[in-house]
Amino acid sequence: MTEGAAQVPGITLADSWRSFRTAIGLGWAIEANWSDPFLFAIYTMAKPLAAAMILVVMFQVITGGQGTEFLQFLIVGSALWNVVFGVMGGLVQSILEDRERYKMMKYVVVTPSSLFPFLLGRSVARVLTSLVAVVLTLAVGVVFLGVDLQLNLLLLVPATLIGVTAVVALGVFMAGWCLQLRQEAWSYPEAIAGALYLISGAIFPVDILPAFLHPVALASPTTWWLEASRRALVGHGAPGIDGQPGLFEVFSDGQIMLFLVISTAIAIPLALAAFRWFMRRAREAGLLDMTTGS
């Protein structure tokens, strides 16, 4: 054993990649196998559409069918927010389900693969179903609600990749935080995502927010992601209020992407550092196999 001990490697990139790939399969099985494929497909389509339609109907009632620009703003924001809710909720749910429902987290933790790639892999299914929801919501917007799609793939592809990465980073932070909490913490990411929903310009422009919330909004990568995505999908970003120019109108597409990259580049190491700290704290407090079921 002593001779062999000197040869024992730590976690390698190959380990992490293998864990990530394997966890994708597990995530998909858990995400999709709870029902038969037909019912799962119906659920995947109906949920985001219903949420978007509620907003649209409210908007139409309030505006009397006027304000196409705002309708487009609303539909794109509502569509993209499926990713935020899906990914953040999915990561937290993975942590809590694996620990408390399946009681398997401790067995994953004691393998040579880190929990981090496992969690990322578990979230891939949620990212994919969320992207399907985005596409469906936009399609309904185009076909039935007059959304004028002006695709700019050169902007859309990098904005989506970086934006989803930023959302995953936020989800990793949330997952680490919820590891410290009881089973009921599954509702926390919805609260956080809901707060981001309000400040990131998902359903109304950031300009409407009180001035003291502007720095918070501008620090969040989701704000820049939504703005970049709107420009890439419908050709313009958030509209101004009362005839005033919008907060982001002074920025070019390149500048918006630059802010998205910068805010994401800050969010990723912060999320990783926080997750590492939360894991350490979970080991200190004995939370990795805690069962708090109520």
Place this chain on the structure above:
Amino acid sequence: MSDELAIHARGVTRIYKAKPSPVTALGGVDLDVQPGEYFGLLGPNGAGKTTLIKILTTLLLPTSGTAKIAGFDVVNETAKIRRVINMVAGGEQSGYGLLTLREQLWMFSQFYGLPNRDGWRRVDELIEITGLTEQRDQKVRTLSTGQRQKLNFARGLLNDPWVLFLDEPTLGLDVAAARDLREHTLAWKAAAPGRTLLLTTHYMVEAEQLCDRIAIVDRGKILALGTPEELRRRVQAESIFRLELDHLPHDGGIAAISDLPGVLSAVPADDDTSDGAASDRVALKVALADDSALTSVVTAVAERGSQLIGLAKSEPSLEDVFVELVGRGFGDEEEEAVS
């Protein structure tokens, strides 16, 4: 020195924050387990056994003290430790219910870094060893408690660990399933003598059957440590025999035996059920300084006209040892403490 040990712990303490006051689950545990040794931690609920396993398997940090597995520190070298250990806990319904038994094992084979084809081969091999062939394509949620625990055990062997931790592995299993699991554990040892096992249990028979050495643990401390034989000798230095005679020796009765050299005492046995009215049969409990005095006892009995009908050496059980050390039996304290 510690590099040569499978498990090395010095002063391992774990205090849980709790209200109204902190709970000391481990109060400075020292432990050395040699490679190839099957070691048991025997103690009641709340003794600190599971807490120690959690620390040694890197799930929990000690409040103070140091512990190493195969020379790797449990606080700072977790990645290396996780490559050479595995663990199986009992008394729980764990598993991804939506996966089949075979899928779940394969998934973990990937987490342990087995190449795809080798992973499937290892999975099928373990399914056969643990007798789960018929259930291999069943969803985990449809398995019985015993089958789930066998699956759990198979997962624990996937990476052929240097050190395997079994935490109450037979808790909640029926007699047959528990016996199967113990047999699998012994077979695992027999297949490669260098493998090390740390078992926690509160079943005496399990500890005796599986372990080379046992530590008796209570309230976060190791009270005694040794082979089962050494532990018994701690509470009973003398050799005690139960003699069953057709009648008491004619010449001197019990005193004829108790006065013999090497005999410490001779008294009627507590379990003497002979019916004095119907027969003269008698059972005696004879304490000897050592086994060699038995010959003179048997000779003296025969010389005095009594016939020896039965002879059995009386061994204290591990529970006797526990009661002697702790002052209470295993069943006397069932409340679940922090562990």
